[in-house]
Amino acid sequence: MSVSKINMAALVRSSFGLFKNSILNTAIRSLSTSKPLNIKEIREHKEGTKLVVEAVSLPSPRKDLLVRADNIDLPSSNCEHESSVKEPCYMCALGLDVKHTDVLILSQFVRSDGCMLPRRITGLCRRQQKKIGKMVSMAQKAGLMINLTPAWCKKDPKKRKDYKKFNTYFDEKTIFWKRIPDQNDKWKR
């Protein structure tokens, strides 16, 4: 029973994929299903005595460099969502084993002062947001993203105080601690 269900699901998905592909392939590539992403920049300039502040919409500089799992047929995305209905977020779908030393990836999720972007902007799932946030702070503590720090910070990790000036590395396994069930809590087990 379950096997047939899975098969059906796979069939439906593949047929849908074919359908989507057929549309997309015939269409021009620049046309996308979602709106083309824009980004705002605040510009200030003076016209005579007036100070004009305007927000200009610009195309995102990251558009051409985006990597999405839909475009690559990954063998299996190791997403940990229980319900297959829920769409995995783009980071889950890629299935990358990101470590805190992968600063090129982590630096995409931070502002120029090294702050982690909130979830409504990153668009990650809860779990990934937590994970990436922790890894960003790990990379900051290890001094790997030292140029993405507030201006008052020392820009050389060796000049930091006390124990902070020595090299530190982190274990990504410590981000999610496994919950140890309480022995006395018999109702929840």
Place this chain on the structure above:
Amino acid sequence: MSAFKRVQQWATFARTWHVFDCKWQDPYDSAQVIKKYLMGLHKPIYHPTNDCGDVVVCINSRDIALRGDEWRKRAYFHHTGYPGGASWTLAWELHNKDPTMIIRKAIYRSMKGNLQRRHTMERLFIFPGEDVPQDIMQNVTNQIRQLRLVPTRLDHIPEEEVQKYPKVMDYPQDYVLK
């Protein structure tokens, strides 16, 4: 024993000098590797009673990396022998005082406490930086592979490469770039 056999034996029991770069290495993990070379456990002719251990030169011991918050959580104990002579030194304090001590102690503790241990430790040289005396460095013929990759700092990667690197996250439409 013929002359050939004698030379053969010299070759088999020849002592090799290895160099190990401690930069960004965990001293306690790398001690398990260095120990093997010091004791000769990396040779198929190993026997506890034969003297087949190699010499290891550790460089850059100032740049070792400890995991998580171990710099301020790990304490080294010493007792002078007098009452009240106990003292605990945190890892970062010890590293401030002597940048070779942490790795030396890690290797010393990774070996079994027998009479051979102190003689084995004699074959270990540790230097806090890159500069090693010439008479030591000229013997070195092999390098031990590190355990962890040395991470690259973001500001050491060229700006264009960071720009060109493929992105996973895109900003929403009305995001104000900061």
Place this chain on the structure above:
Amino acid sequence: MVFLSIANWVRSRGPDEIWRKRRVFKLAAHYIGRRRNCYSVAVRNVHRALVYATKARQLKKQDMIDLWNTRITAACEQHNITYYTLKEGLDRSNIMLDRKSLSDLAAWEPRTFECLAAVAKQKIDYDGFIDGTDRKQPTGVNLNLKDVMLEAWLKENKK
């Protein structure tokens, strides 16, 4: 009933007392001092030595196994293979060599051992069996992107 002779038996240990002691003294012959000359001291030490000897019969085998394991592991490291994988690969290719022969080969006939390691590696590769320790294939720190992608592209085109 009257037992008159019991009192005599207490001290009498029979005519073979000297032979009984001699048996112990022979085992204590290589000791020094009172341990070899006084029976009461000798017998204690001989008993202890015999207990050690009994235990050592097992320990000797165990020690040899440990030594062989150390040596084989050392030899395996040179060929980038773990002991477990080597054993698994050799077993799968019906090469039934025990620890002793493997360690002897590693020390005395290193080229043969190299071939054995290669055989094991290849067999493991054919069977698609990878254990946790050997999952770390050599990656190459300086990964050449072009070469990797060319391979992927060729693979795609073959489909």
Place this chain on the structure above:
Amino acid sequence: MSNKHLFLNSGFVRAPLQNGVGRYVCQLQRIVLKFCKTHGSCRGLRDFIEQDLVDFAKQNPGVVVYLKPRRHRGPVAVAEYLNGDRVWMNLANKTHSEITKWIEVLRTQQGDIASTRLRKYQYTDHPSIQGPWTPFTFKNPELNTAVLPDQKFGANDRLPMSATEQLRLMFEKQKLEEGDVKTAE
């Protein structure tokens, strides 16, 4: 409960100077047969002397044979060897055929074999055909000219691919697939 090994000398199975390869030098130099002319336990040895001794001496001209008759004592053979060993053997009540065999043993052995504890039951002069392992056997020849420390030899090359590299590969793959789509049209 054997303690014979306590005071035994240990040794290996070896022939002196490759004896028996090409030429053979009889290691037995001198044999003394001590016997009594009347004693019953010497019967076998007397038979041996009467029947076989002359032949034995003729066949082994390199061996000096002494006969030492003595009254009312047991029969004994003492063999002396080229390496200085001296083997004393009691031949009491041995029959003629047994003594023939024991004398043969004394003649062919190359020293006091019985009183050495063999460390191994096999011995070879050439334990290795390919040459034993040395630290230089599987060494990378590039190391000969390398200036150490070098990141090429020091970095760990057996780690799984980092996410940074993986993402870069994915990006290239994505580009390729987009190219494929275009060509398909």
